[in-house]
Amino acid sequence: MTTSTPTITGPVAGTVTPKRPRTTRAFSWAQLVQALPGALRKLNPAALWRNPVMFLVWVGAAxxxxxxxxxxFLGAEPSGGSPTPAGFTWGIAIWLWLTVLFANLAEAVAEGRGKAQAASLRKTRTTTLARRVTTYDEIRDAAAAAAETVEVASAELRLGDVVVVSSGELIPGDGDIVxxxxTVDESAITGESAPVVRESGGDRSAVTGxxxxxxxxxxxxxxSKPGETFVDRMIALVEGASRQKTPNEIALxxxxxxxxxVFLIVVLTLNPIASYAASPVSIAVLVALLVCLIPTTIGALLSAIGIAGMDRLVQRNVLAMSGRAVEAAGDVTTLLLDKTGTITYGNRRASDLxxxxxxxxxxxxxMAALSSLADPTPEGVSVVELAAVRGIHVTEPAGSAFVPFTAQTRMSGVDLAGGPQVRKGAGSAVLAWLEASGSPVSGTTRAALVRETDAIAAxxxxxxxxxxxxxxxSSGAVLGVIHLKDIVKDGLRDRFDELxxxxxxxxxxxxDNPLTAAAIAKxxxxxDYLAEATPEDKLALIRRxxxxxxxxxxTGDGTNDAPALAQADVGVAMNTGTSAAKEAGNMVDLDSDPTKLIDIVRIGKQLLITRGALTTFSLANDIAKYFAIIPAMFMGVFPGLAALNVMHLSSPASAVTSAIIFNALVIIxxxxxxxxxxxxxxxxxxxxxxxxxxxxxxxxxxxxFIGIKLIDIVVSLIPGF
Structure with a gap:
């Protein structure tokens, strides 16, 4: 099969696939209503026992x-020496059930957005016919391989199978182009309508089913094995089915x-103390006290915070393989960034001769333009364009032999018919070529050349x-130096200052060489910077x-980046990269934007800060609830506790009820x-x-203090309170 520049043909040409909708609002009443059935299902104690705080509230509600x-049938119990209003215990029970329900709602809303994204992904997971190659040694000729194929359902494909996919067909499974x-339309996965080029033998060989x-x-x-494709994993992750608790979540x-x-033990000891004073406290009040003192707020929201953190990454087209990866991003202290395409725009251009x-x-x-005619790289094209700007227009000379640019020779050039040979490339390669040709560069010329090249690199x-x-x-000469300039992206200095x-x-x-690297880093x-980096150098740096x-x-996209991605605490693989890179990393950027690593770190830190902030709030508001309930419980037994009733709540029953209502409402x-x-x-x-x-x-x-007092004012209007 002859490799050619791909063109969009057929009935799909020119079509624009709309981008996959992304959730932008964090919360809406519509989401609340949609999440309600899921929240009710989560009232099952088998689902709640993994959250000890809310399971304790469930037991108290029951x-x-x-x-x-x-x-x-038993008669109302006394409550701290005061009569219990009619319906008091029912009121406490209802608000305890609402507390558990609101906690479930938080998690259900977070999961609901992931399920909506999973639904759109499921539409891409269709069973299609695949043309599986039945006999092959090593794929060297696609036409020969395609001649011996059999049609099978995509679900029957196994790891290592080879398939042929033609224009207009769906790729039946995850794989690498051999x-x-x-050109491939990846809008079903990335949400982007623009087609992308995928080819064998490079870092853009991976394709998605x-x-x-x-x-x-x-x-x-x-x-990939059946059921373990990239889309399958995306669905499981965005739905939260495979989300495991992170180390920080476990510790918290x-x-x-x-x-x-601790609070359970404290509450259990209160009734004996009150009974000693001949004024036992009702079990309903003790349960209300326990629920108000334990950290129910953060206990209710902890799971939702973790799910929402992964969801924020998904909204930015980043797939985190685990919550641990998102959390690790928040703790990152060292960020490794490739220069080309991340810090700079990547396409160096000739700026001076x-x-x-x-x-x-x-x-x-x-001569610079002639030597660049056989160099199809952006740098080579820019040299021809710069010469044209200066009034020098060149065409292919008749009878000339072009020498194409290769990574091995690091040169390109042309052997003019009846004339000299011209070469353009890295300084060391060109000087070695002249020396091998029998015309080494003199000391004076070499010194002038080193001075110019060092100035450009610096x-x-x-x-x-x-x-x-x-x-x-048999004579050679150095004509001059081309200055290629790689432009640093706008605004990066400010972002690095933030980091x-x-x-x-x-x-x-x-x-790049150390001089060039130092200048761009500055x-x-x-x-800091690592110049002339090899895959082994990256891995060694990460370990140090x-x-x-x-x-x-x-970040990385190639097979040679896989060891470093696996070693890094947060390895972000580009979706355009190889399967080895995506398997090694713990995040995949569907947009293949290396600069997104900075945003990933910000999202990780936001997750940790959100969890810390709400934990602080939860523990702090227990203090106010303590001042609401404890004085109300024991004022009749120990009149001196009336001094702690700083909110001047209307009655013990109203104080307990107001505190338990506030405890539920603050979650929502x-x-x-x-x-x-x-x-x-x-x-x-x-x-x-x-x-x-x-x-x-x-x-x-x-x-x-404010919320409980306002609720108390309303509750006190109810007869009996």
């Missing part, structure tokens, strides 16, 4: 309900469970040397950083914040902690 049913080049080939024909080796869960046990002493500018421009550019050699006279304020160290990785504002106690994040009020996340501002850890204590700690104390 116990209080039983007491409310039994009260007419032969051919084609359910995407459509728009032109040409490709041979694909299947790299243990803390919350420990606090709940510097001639050696005695060389005419026109001669240099003409400015952040890349020097290419232009030289000629005349076989008839520095977060305490994150940025390291630029590049294959212009971009990164903290981790041994120093740092958490490392990096904080659901939007849990889903949206606390707004993140770049600052040091100490500054963030101080802000959280001030805003959410102090707010967590003040808000319940």
């Amino acid at each position: 116990l209080t309900t039983v007491l409310a049913i039994a009260e007419p 032969d051919g080049i084609a 359910g995407t459509r080939v728009l032109s040409d024909r490709i041979v694909v080796r299947i790299t 869960g243990i803390l919350l469970a420990s606090l709940s046990i 510097i001639g050696m002493p005695g060389v005419e500018a026109g001669d240099l421009a003409r 400015s952040g550019g890349t020097p290419l040397v232009v030289a000629t050699f005349d076989p008839s006279t 520095r304020a977060m305490g994150i160290r940025t390291v630029m990785i590049t294959g 212009e971009a504002g990164v903290d 950083e981790q041994q120093g106690g740092n958490l490392v994040a990096m 009020a904080l659901i939007p914040l849990a889903l949206r996340g606390v707004k993140y501002r770049a600052a040091s850890a100490s500054a963030i902690l101080s802000r959280n204590l001030l805003v959410y700690g102090l707010g967590g104390i003040i808000a319940p």
